[in-house]
Amino acid sequence: MTSVSLRPSGFDELGLRRALSDRLLPFLVAAMAFLAALALAGWVGAASLAREWQAGSGSSLTVQVPRPGDPAQRDSGPKDAPPKDAPPRDASEGDSDKASGSAAGGTRIERTLSLLAGTPGIDTARRLSDAQLTDLLRPWLGAGAGRLDLPLPAVVAVRLSDPATDLDALARRLSAEVPGVLVESHGTWVGRLTALARSLQACAGLALLLVVGVAAAVVAVATRSGLSARRAAIEIVHGLGATDGYIAGRFAARATLLATIGGAAGALLALPVLVALAGLAAPFAGGSVPAEQGVIAFLAALPTPIWASLVALPAGAAAIGFVTAQGTVRRWLRRMP
Amino acid sequence: MVRFEGVGLRYRAIGRAGRSPEVLHDISFTLPDGVFRWLLGPSGAGKTSLLRLMYLAVAPSRGHLTVLGTDVSAAPRRALPRLRRRIGVVFQDFRLLPHLSAFDNVALPLRISGRPEGQVRADVTEMLRWVGLAKRIEAYPSQLSGGEQQRVAIARAVIARPSLLVADEPTGNLDDAQAERLMQLLHEMSRLGTTVVVATHNDRLVARHPAPALLLEHGRLTGHH
Structure with a gap:
C-alpha cells in the first residue's frame, strides 16, 4: 500500500x-x-x-551604369570618361521603377532597367535618385557632392525574388547589352x-x-x-x-x-x-x-x-x-x- | 524472527591498506517472534556491532542474516527501508535530532511512514505522557536532562509499535523507578509479540528481570541460554 x-x-x-x-x-x-x-x-x-x-541584404545587388544618358549601343564605347556633350541627367529618371525603355533604342539606363525587368528571379529594380546618390557620397565628398558636377554613374538597386539567381550570367548579359555596367552583389559580404x-x-x-x-x-x-x-x-x-x-x-x-x-x-x-x-x-x-x-x-x-x-x-x-x-x-x- | 547463521562482521577500512580485523566471528542463533533476550558481555565484546547488524546499520561480511523473515544478505537495498520501519532502536547516546522538539523527535518514525498528521499528534502526545514528558513536549534535547532525553529516545523507538526492539543500555540514565517502568514496557511489548533484545552491563537489572541471554566474548557467541 x-x-x-x-x-x-x-x-x-x-x-x-x-x-x-x-x-x-x-x-x-x-x-x-x-x-x-x-x-x-x-x-x-x-x-x-x-x-x-x-532576408534583407542577402537577396539584393546594385548595378552601376556609367554614362546613363548615352544612347544604348552594342559596341563598347570609351569607358574612362564620358563624352563632353553628354546630356545632363534627367532628375525625372530617378524614380522610374522597372522602366521599360524602348529596348535597343533608349538610353543606357533605360536599356539596363528594361533588361533587369525582363530577367526572371528579379523582384524590383529601382534607380536611385540624385538625392539618394548624394546621400551615399556625403561621407566621402561632403554635403556639396551634388554641386561638383561629377560624372556619376546611375545606380540601380535590385532586389531578387529568387536568391539562387545566376548573377554571373546576368552580369554578362548586361555587359553585352550595356558595356561598362558593373554588377555588385552583396551576397559575399552578407x-x-x-x-x-x-x-x-x-x-x-x-x-x-x-x-x-x-x-x-x-x-x-x-x-x-x-x-x-x-x-x-x-x-x-x-x-x-x-x-x-x-x-x-x-x-x-x-x-x-x-x-x-x-x-x-x-x-x-x-x-x-x-x-x-x-x-x-x-x-x-x-x-x-x-x-x-x-x-x-x-x-x-x-x-x-x-x-x-x-x-x-x-x-x-x-x-x-x-x-x-x-x-x-x-x-x-x-x-x- | 531473527536468525544469524555463521555471521561474521568486518568494518570497511577507510584510508588504510589491507583488510580490517573481523569484530564478530561465526555468530549463529535464532530468536523466535515475541521473545525477550538480554545481550551480555564485557566492553568490546561486540554487543553494539551485533545490535547494528540487527537494526540493519551494517551488512554482514559473511554468513546469512534473517531479520523479521527477510534474508538481509540477499534482499535488494530498496527493500530495507520498509524493514527498518519495523525495527525500533534505543541508542546508548540517544541520537535525538537537536533541532527538533521532543514531540517532533518522537513523531519522526510515524511521519517517515507517512501516517496522517492527526494520528501522529494523538499517538505522540499519548506516548510522551506515558514516559512522563507531557509538559516537555516542545522542549529541545538541549533543554532536557539525560534521563529525559533517554525517555524521548525510548518513546521514539516504540511509537511505531515495532516487531523488533533493540536497545543498547536503555536504562543507563534512568533512576530505578524509571528503569522499572521501562522494563515493564519492554516485557509488555514482548508479550504482545515484539522481539526484544537489550544489551546491558547492569547486573542488578538483569537479576531483577531474569530472562534468556546471549553471551558475547571477543566477538564470539559463548552462550545462549
Whole structure:
C-alpha cells in the first residue's frame, strides 16, 4: 500500500534551513542566471541579426551604369570618361521603377532597367535618385557632392525574388547589352556577416552551456556541503526507515527553492541591461528605437524571445537545482546499507 | 524472527591498506517472534556491532542474516527501508535530532511512514505522557536532562509499535523507578509479540528481570541460554 506523507509543510527534520543557507546558494545562482540571461540575449540577438541580414541584404545587388544618358549601343564605347556633350541627367529618371525603355533604342539606363525587368528571379529594380546618390557620397565628398558636377554613374538597386539567381550570367548579359555596367552583389559580404553572426550565436550557446554546467556544479557543491553538515541527522532518519527518495526529496525541495529565488533575482537584475542592449541593437535588427521615452516603452521594445528567456530562467534554475540535488544525494546515499 | 547463521562482521577500512580485523566471528542463533533476550558481555565484546547488524546499520561480511523473515544478505537495498520501519532502536547516546522538539523527535518514525498528521499528534502526545514528558513536549534535547532525553529516545523507538526492539543500555540514565517502568514496557511489548533484545552491563537489572541471554566474548557467541 502506498501511503501519502502528510507531514507538516514546515517540518525540517534534516535541519536543511541552516545546512543549505538561504544566502550563498541563491547569490551564486543569481550570478549564474544573470550570465545566462546575457548569453541567451546574445544567442537571440545574433540569430535575429543573421536572419535580418540574410532576408534583407542577402537577396539584393546594385548595378552601376556609367554614362546613363548615352544612347544604348552594342559596341563598347570609351569607358574612362564620358563624352563632353553628354546630356545632363534627367532628375525625372530617378524614380522610374522597372522602366521599360524602348529596348535597343533608349538610353543606357533605360536599356539596363528594361533588361533587369525582363530577367526572371528579379523582384524590383529601382534607380536611385540624385538625392539618394548624394546621400551615399556625403561621407566621402561632403554635403556639396551634388554641386561638383561629377560624372556619376546611375545606380540601380535590385532586389531578387529568387536568391539562387545566376548573377554571373546576368552580369554578362548586361555587359553585352550595356558595356561598362558593373554588377555588385552583396551576397559575399552578407555571407561573411551571417557566418560571423552564426559564430556569435554558437559562442553564446556555448557560454550558456558553461553557465548551466557551473550552476549545476555550484548546486552539487552546496548539496555535498549540506550532506556533510547533516550526516548524523541523515543516518538517524535513514535508520528510522527513510528511503533514498525521501531524503533526496528533502534536499531537492530546499535546493529547488533556493535556485528558483536565485534564478528570479538574476533575471530581474539582467532586465535593465537587456533593455539597454535591445535599444542599441534595434536598428541593426530591423527594429526601431522606441520613440517614447519611458519604462513601459523600453520594456515593450524587448523582443519576445528574450522575454520568454527571462521567464524561463527561474524555471531552468529550479530544474537544475532539483535534478542536481536529487542526483548528488542519491549517489551519496548509495554508500549507506 | 531473527536468525544469524555463521555471521561474521568486518568494518570497511577507510584510508588504510589491507583488510580490517573481523569484530564478530561465526555468530549463529535464532530468536523466535515475541521473545525477550538480554545481550551480555564485557566492553568490546561486540554487543553494539551485533545490535547494528540487527537494526540493519551494517551488512554482514559473511554468513546469512534473517531479520523479521527477510534474508538481509540477499534482499535488494530498496527493500530495507520498509524493514527498518519495523525495527525500533534505543541508542546508548540517544541520537535525538537537536533541532527538533521532543514531540517532533518522537513523531519522526510515524511521519517517515507517512501516517496522517492527526494520528501522529494523538499517538505522540499519548506516548510522551506515558514516559512522563507531557509538559516537555516542545522542549529541545538541549533543554532536557539525560534521563529525559533517554525517555524521548525510548518513546521514539516504540511509537511505531515495532516487531523488533533493540536497545543498547536503555536504562543507563534512568533512576530505578524509571528503569522499572521501562522494563515493564519492554516485557509488555514482548508479550504482545515484539522481539526484544537489550544489551546491558547492569547486573542488578538483569537479576531483577531474569530472562534468556546471549553471551558475547571477543566477538564470539559463548552462550545462549
